[in-house]
Structures are given as structure tokens and as C-alpha cells.
Amino acid sequence: MHRLPATRYLEVSLVLGLLVYPVVQRDAFQVDLIGKLFSFALLGIALDLVWGYTGLLSLGHAAFFGWGGYMVGFVTVRGIWLLPKSIWLGLLLSVAVPTLAAVLLAGFLFSGRRAIGGAYFAISTLAVSYLSEQGALAWEPVLGGFNGIPNIPSYQVMLSSAHNLRLWSGTPFYYLAGGVLVAIYFLLRRWVDSRFGLVMRAVRDNEDRLPFLGYSTIRVKSVVFVVSAAIAGLGGGLYALHEGYVSPPLLGFGLSTQAVLWVAVGGRGFLLGAIVGSLLVNYFSSALSGAFLTLWMIILGGALVVIILKLPTGLVGAVLSWIEKRRRDHSFQERGPNGGEHSRHK
Amino acid sequence: MAESILATSSLAKSFAGFRAVDGVDIAISPGEVRGLIGPNGAGKSTLLKLIVGAIEPTAGRITFRGRDITGLPPHARARAGISVKFQITSMFDSLTVYQNLLISVQAAEGTWTLSRFSPDAMVKQKIGETLERVQLAGKRDAPAGWLSHGEKQWLEIGMALISGPELLLLDEPTSGMSRSETNATVGLVRDICSDGRVSALVIEHDIEFIKQVSDRLTVMHHGRVLVEGSVEQVERDETVQSVYLRRMES
Numbered sequence: 001m002h003r004l005p006a007t008r009y010l011e012v013s014l015v016l017g018l019l020v021y022p023v024v025q026r027d028a029f030q031v032d033l034i035g036k037l038f039s040f041a042l043l044g045i046a047l048d049l050v051w052g053y054t055g056l057l058s059l060g061h062a063a064f065f066g067w068g069g070y071m072v073g074f075v076t077v078r079g080i081w082l083l084p085k086s087i088w089l090g091l092l093l094s095v096a097v098p099t100l101a102a103v104l105l106a107g108f109l110f111s112g113r114r115a116i117g118g119a120y121f122a123i124s125t126l127a128v129s130y131l132s133e134q135g136a137l138a139w140e141p142v143l144g145g146f147n148g149i150p151n152i153p154s155y156q157v158m159l160s161s162a163h164n165l166r167l168w169s170g171t172p173f174y175y176l177a178g179g180v181l182v183a184i185y186f187l188l189r190r191w192v193d194s195r196f197g198l199v200m201r202a203v204r205d206n207e208d209r210l211p212f213l214g215y216s217t218i219r220v221k222s223v224v225f226v227v228s229a230a231i232a233g234l235g236g237g238l239y240a241l242h243e244g245y246v247s248p249p250l251l252g253f254g255l256s257t258q259a260v261l262w263v264a265v266g267g268r269g270f271l272l273g274a275i276v277g278s279l280l281v282n283y284f285s286s287a288l289s290g291a292f293l294t295l296w297m298i299i300l301g302g303a304l305v306v307i308i309l310k311l312p313t314g315l316v317g318a319v320l321s322w323i324e325k326r327r328r329d330h331s332f333q334e335r336g337p338n339g340g341e342h343s344r345h346k
Numbered sequence: 347m348a349e350s351i352l353a354t355s356s357l358a359k360s361f362a363g364f365r366a367v368d369g370v371d372i373a374i375s376p377g378e379v380r381g382l383i384g385p386n387g388a389g390k391s392t393l394l395k396l397i398v399g400a401i402e403p404t405a406g407r408i409t410f411r412g413r414d415i416t417g418l419p420p421h422a423r424a425r426a427g428i429s430v431k432f433q434i435t436s437m438f439d440s441l442t443v444y445q446n447l448l449i450s451v452q453a454a455e456g457t458w459t460l461s462r463f464s465p466d467a468m469v470k471q472k473i474g475e476t477l478e479r480v481q482l483a484g485k486r487d488a489p490a491g492w493l494s495h496g497e498k499q500w501l502e503i504g505m506a507l508i509s510g511p512e513l514l515l516l517d518e519p520t521s522g523m524s525r526s527e528t529n530a531t532v533g534l535v536r537d538i539c540s541d542g543r544v545s546a547l548v549i550e551h552d553i554e555f556i557k558q559v560s561d562r563l564t565v566m567h568h569g570r571v572l573v574e575g576s577v578e579q580v581e582r583d584e585t586v587q588s589v590y591l592r593r594m595e596s
Contacts, residue, residue, distance in 0.1 A: 195452060196460035198441065202449050205438040211420035212398055212430050214453030214509065223457055 006323035010316065011185075011272055018178055022171045032170050036242050037282045038177035042235025043255075044262045044278035045185060045271055046228040051260070052269030053192055054224050055204035057122045059256050060129030064229040066251030067101060068094035068236025070136065073149030073246040078142070087153070087168075087241060094237025095230050102229030106222035126253050133252035148247030152240055168241040177238050181275065184231060188271055200224060265307050267314025276316050349412065351376045351545045352397065352513055357406035358569075359392055366392040368569035369406070374513070377542030379535060381560030381577075382549045385589065388566040390549045391433055394515050397547075398430045399423050410513065425454060429511035431502040433518050433549075439491030443482050443501060446490050447473045450505040472508055479534070480504035495522040503531075507538060514538065514546040520555050532558045557581075 022031045043065045051057050072090035079085045109124055136143045143149065154168035165172055191197055199220055202210055210217050240246045249255060259278075266277020281304070288296035311318045350373035359367040367389045374380050382390050395401045397408060399420035407416050415423055424430075437446050448465060451472055465473075477483040480500040485493065490501060499519055506514055516535070520528040532555060538544050550556045556563065563580040565572040573583050580586055 191461055194461045195448065195455075195463075195465065196457060198445055198449060199460065201441065202438045205440050206436060209436045209438070210449075212400070212424050212432075213450050213505065214421050214424035216419070216421045219457070 006320045006327070007270070007272065009323065010319060011189075014272065014275070015182055018182075022174055028170060031174050033286060034279070034283070035170070035174035035177050036239065037279050038174070038181045039235045039239035039242065040259075040262070040282055041181055041275045041278040042177075042184065042238070043232050043259050044266070044274035045181070045188065046230075046232035046235065047259050048263045048268060048271055048274035049188060049192070049231070050225055050228045051263060052271070052274070053197065053200040053204060054221055055207075056221065056225070057260070058125040058225075058228075059122045059253060059260065060125030060127070060132075061228070061232050061259055062253070062255035063125075063129040063132040063251050064098040064102065064232035065236035065239070065255065065259075066132060066136070066246070066248075067098045068233030069240035069246040069250050070143060070149065070236075071097050071233075072237045072240040073152050074143070076152050077149050085153075091234070091237045091241075094233050094240070096233075098233030098236075099226055099230040102226040103222070105229075106218075106225045110218045110221050110225075126256065129251060129253045129256045133248045136248040136251055144247075146248065148245055148250075150245040152244045152246070154241055154244060173238075173242055177242070180234070180238065184234075185271060185275065188231075192271065196220075261304060263314075265304055265314055267311075267316035267318070267320075270314070270316045270320070273314045273316035277314065280315070349376075350374055351378075351411060352547070353409045354393075354397070355407050355409075357393070357396060357408060358404050359389075359396055359401060360404045365569050367396060367403075370566075370569070370571055372564055372571065372574075374545050374547060376512075376545055377539055378561050379539050379546045379548060379559055381556040381563045382547055382566065383551075383553070383556055383563060384566035384572070389569040390566055391517055392569075393566070394430070394432075394517050394547070394549060397515060398428060421453070424509070427510075427512035428515065429506035429509060429513070430515040431499075431506045431517060431519060433521075435495075435498045435502050437490045437498065437501060437505065440489060442487050442489055443477070443493070444473060444486045446501060446505055447476055447508055451508045453509065476504045476508045479507070479537075481530075496524065496527045499523060499531075500534075503534065512544060514544055516546060516548045516550075518550055519548065520550060520552055528552065528555055531555070535559050 021034065025031055043061060046064070047058060047061045050061075071093040072087070074080070075083070075090035075093055076085050076087055083089060105128065109121060136148070137145055139145070154166065167173065167176065192200065199210070199215065203217055203220055207217055210220075236250065239250070258281075262277035262281050263274045264277070265281055266275065267273025281300075284303075285296065285300050288300055292299060307315065313321070353371075353373040355371050357367060357370045358365065370389075370393060372380075372393075382393070384390055392401070396403050399415075399418060403416065407414055409415065410423070410426060410428060413426075415426065418426070438449065441449070448469070451469055452460060452465065474483075477486060480503055482497060482501060482504065485497065490498070493501060499522070503516070503519060506516070519535070520531050523531065535546060535548065536559060539546050548556065548559060550559075557577050560577060562575065563577055564574045565580060565586050567589050572589065573580055573586050575583070
């Protein structure tokens with residue numbers, strides 16, 4: 001009921017498109033690239049959950065992504081104590097550690113009678129991201145400083161003596177990361193459409209009213225923030241396995257603000273927009289940097305400014321309202337002026 | 347006197363030295379509708395904000411059903427059974443009327459239940475009844491931001507009512523309403539409190555409304571309680587006439 005009917009249309013086309021892409025695309029490099037971008041899309045969707053639904057703009061979400069990545073690097077290369085240097089343990093911790101960090105951070109940021117909001121929340125998260133990057137740079141013996149942690153192993157899965165499956169790159173990784181992304185998307189879709197999702201939107205609309213209806217807004221915001229951090233961490237963990245190394249910029253506010261841009265371009269508050277934005281912006285920055293060695297940033301930056309100014313609801317928002325409008329026009333023609341559906345405005 | 351549902355003792359709130367509420371003792375009995383009147387700046391809205399926990403008192407205590415709630419956060423007071431409609435209507439504009447009521451009725455459910463399950467039949471029934479009661483059944487799926495001012499006031503009353511509160515605090519529930527809407531609001535408030543299980547504290551400048559709706563009146567002036575009594579007693583009181591009523595009616 002909360003969903004624009006056109007959303008389903010769009011999400012099914014996107015899933016089908018992503019499913020057949022590796023079959024149609026003969027260039028293995030491109031498939032591998034999109035696989036990597038799926039891990040960025042997890043960061044984008046995590047950010048959209050917090051920013052798009054509860055209205056809290058986090059300028060430091062890359063910290064969770066980077067911590068996730070560093071956990072994989074640390075566990076598989078350095079090893080923790082007696083624990084095995086296992087990829088799966090690394091992935092588990094890439095979710096668990098950002099989750100725990102977010103619990104502590106939420107307790108710090110949201111507690112107290114006058115919880116911080118708006119600009120102060122944004123600045124605090126930005127500081128967390130900045131400190132994380134600086135910390136990773138400084139703590140060289142453990143986190144490798146400027147060079148980060150290279151040589152993260154990507155084991156091959158033996159299918160037979162002649163065939164190995166290289167799970168962490170190429171087409172296998174594409175389907176693995178894509179599958180994780182799609183699964184998380186649909187879970188989140190259900191969540192934001194639930195009654196709890198309604199409360200999230202109420203926080204965005206009018207947070208000050210909620211306590212007097214019996215809600216602890218601290219709790220609502222904390223739950224969303226922690227879930228978001230877990231997803232961003234998983235994205236970072238997958239990224240690290242795909243790239244084979246992690247380095248301080250993954251934690252920093254550069255990536256944090258880029259993620260904000262992806263969500264804004266794709267459309268905030270749709271989840272789908274975050275995915276589309278993350279994939280498109282990153283794809284084009286990669287394609288343009290190949291084609292125009294020096295000018296690409298200017299071209300991309302200009303295009304993004306135009307999109308954000310001309311399409312305030314982002315690409316997905318624009319497409320959805322276009323589909324809605326077309327449907328309304330159709331039903332208007334078929335049923336006459338009073339037979340149209342009761343339209344919903346967002 | 348029967349055990350009061352709400353009592354404040356020596357309740358005070360200063361803003362930078364200005365004593366907005368200055369030692370107020372007020373006690374509301376179960377099922378009572380109490381009118382709270384007074385000139386602008388008398389401290390009525392501040393008192394109401396103290397009761398719901400929107401602001402913290404500088405001194406004094408608040409007890410609700412015999413329990414000290416002075417230190418409780420607002421959401422805990424709401425769950426204990428205190429509902430409020432503030433002076434300025436404040437709802438969730440992008441959500442529909444139905445969703446606004448749903449938000450208001452489900453606060454006691456946990457995160458997991460809210461994430462997992464659709465509203466059960468009882469919740470739906472409550473929303474249906476409330477929609478009828480505040481005459482918004484026809485606007486069920488309209489965004490709350492689209493409602494007229496009077497309708498917004500009624501939606502607010504519905505939102506305050508639907509959680510089944512024991513104390514209803516209404517700050518200017520009829521401002522911006524036509525005479526007939528105001529009369530309907532009198533009926534609604536009286537109806538809500540008719541079975542003796544819900545008490546109300548109503549702030550209103552419309553003296554006709556307050557006379558019709560209230561069992562007793564409290565008059566505030568300069569942050570203090572000036573007079574308290576039945577509508578007739580207060581009307582006859584000379585101090586009240588000099589500071590307030592005469593000025594209102596002239």
C-alpha cells in the first residue's frame with residue numbers, strides 16, 4: 001500500500017537485467033567491474049535506509065564499509081590470535097564489528113534527552129569517518145598504515161581436478177554479490193513497507209511528535225542505524241575479498257560523501273534508487289576515466305549537478321512518476337475524468 | 347476527595363529567570379474534565395508541557411495515578427496513559443489519516459512485532475471506531491497534510507484518543523474551528539470522558555466552549571493558580587472577573 005505500484009515493475013526489470021548481463025556482456029572485465037560495484041551498492045542502500053527513511057544524513061557511512069573490509073583483511077592476512085585465517089570468519093566479523101560499533105555509536109549519538117539531529121548528526125558521523133581513516137593510517141603495525149592490508153587471499157573452490165571456481169572475482173563474484181544485494185534489497189523493501197517502516201517515515205516527517213505517542217525515537221533510530229551499519233560492513237567485506245586489499249580511503253569521508261551522491265542521484269527513500277545510483281555513478285566514472293583521462297571528473301561532476309538540480313527525487317523517482325503519470329493518462333482516457341485511480345502523492 | 351489521577355505539587359518552571367510556572371498545585375479526579383484558562387502568558391501551555399515531559403521542571407513533582415512521573419521521559423509517560431494534543435497541530439503530514447492513527451495506536455508493540463506483522467483485527471477495529479468518532483472515515487486515505495484546519499484538530503484528538511489514555515491533555519482543541527465544529531468538539535470531549543475512565547485537562551481561549559465542556563475550572567495568572575472551582579464559582583469570583591473574564595467578554 002505504501003509502495004508506488006510502478007516500483008515492482010522497475011525492480012523486476014532491474015533484477016532481470018542484472019541476471020542476464022553476464023550472459024550478454026562478453027567482456028569479462030566489465031562483468032568483474034559490476035561485481036565490485038555491487039559491494040558499493042550495499043553501502044548505498046545502507047545509507048539510504050538511514051537517510052532516506054529516518055531522515056538522518058550520515059556523512060560517515062564509509063567507516064562501516066571500511067571497517068568491514070579491514071576485518072576481512074585482518075582476519076585472513078594477519079589472523080586473530082588462534083582463530084583460523086578464514087574468509088568466512090572474516091566476512092562474519094565484517095558484519096559483526098560494524099554492527100557493534102554502530103550500537104556503541106548510536107548509544108553515544110542518540111542518547112540523552114536532547115538527542116542530536118540534523119547537521120550535528122552529519123558532522124559527528126563525518127568525524128567518525130575521518131578519525132577511522134586517520135586511525136588506519138597511523139596504526140601501521142596492525143592495519144598497515146598507508147599501504148593498508150594487501151594480498152587478501154581469495155581461495156578457489158575446487159569443482160573437479162580440471163575446473164576451479166574462483167569465487168571472489170569475475171562472474172561467480174558477480175552472482176554472489178548480486179545475489180546478496182538483491183536478497184538484502186527485498187528484505188529491506190519488506191521492512192520499510194512494514195509498520196516499523198511507517199514509524200521510520202514518521203521520524204523523518206515529525207520526529208518531535210513521536211515520544212508523546214509513546215515511541216522512544218532513540219530506539220527507532222538506533223535500530224535502523226545498526227542494521228544499516230551491518231549492511232555497509234558486509235559490502236566492505238565483499239569489496240575486500242574482490243579487490244584483494246584494503247586501504248585507508250575505504251574508511252574516509254571521501255567515499256562517505258560519494259555514497260551520499262550515489263543515493264541523491266538514484267533517488268533518496270526508494271532503496272532501489274540507491275542501487276541504481278551506486279551502479280550508474282560508479283560505472284560512468286570508470287567508463288569516463290577510461291575515455292577521457294583528464295576531463296572525466298568535470299564531465300561526471302557536471303552531469304551529477306544537472307541530475308540533482310533537475311530531478312530532485314533522483315533518477316528512480318523521476319522514472320516512477322513518469323510511469324505513474326502514463327498510467328493515469330491511460331486510465332483517464334479509458335474511464336473518463338472521474339474513473340481514474342485515486343493517486344497517491346509523496 | 348477521591349484519589350486524583352493527576353496531581354502536581356509546587357510545580358515550577360523558570361526560563362532564564364522568568365517564572366513561567368510558579369508553584370502550581372493541581373489535582374484532577376478520575377473522569378473529570380478540567381478547564382484551564384487564563385490570559386496569554388499565564389503559563390497554561392507550559393504547565394501542559396511539564397505534565398507530558400516536553401520540558402523539565404525547575405522544581406516540584408508530578409504524580410500520575412499515584413506514581414511519581416517527574417523523571418520519566420515523554421514516551422514512558424505516553425505509555426503510562428497520558429495523551430496530548432499540543433497547541434500547534436503536529437502530525438505526520440506525508441502519511442495518510444489511517445497511517446497517522448495506526449502510528450498512534452501501536453507504540454506499545456515491540457520493534458520485532460512491528461517489523462514482522464500486519465496490524466491485527468483489534469487494531470484495525472480501533473482505527474475504524476476512531477475514524478467514525480472524529481468524523482474522518484471519508485478521509486481515511488488522504489494525506490494528513492491535505493486536511494482542513496478543523497479536520498487536523500480532530501485527527502489530533504483521534505490520535506490522542508486511540509491509544510486508550512486515562513488522561514487527555516488538549517491545548518486549544520477548537521482554535522480555527524467554526525461554531526458548529528466547536529459544538530461537535532464539546533460533544534466529543536464530553537463523550538470521551540462520560541464513562542469516568544478518561545480525564546481531561548483542556549486549555550482553551552473560547553470561554554463558551556470551556557464552560558460547556560468542563561466540570562471544574564482552574565484559572566492561572568502569572569504562572570500561579572488564581573482560582574479553582576466549579577464554572578459558577580469561577581464566574582462569580584471577583585478577582586477572576588477583574589483579570590480575565592470581564593476582559594474576555596467586553
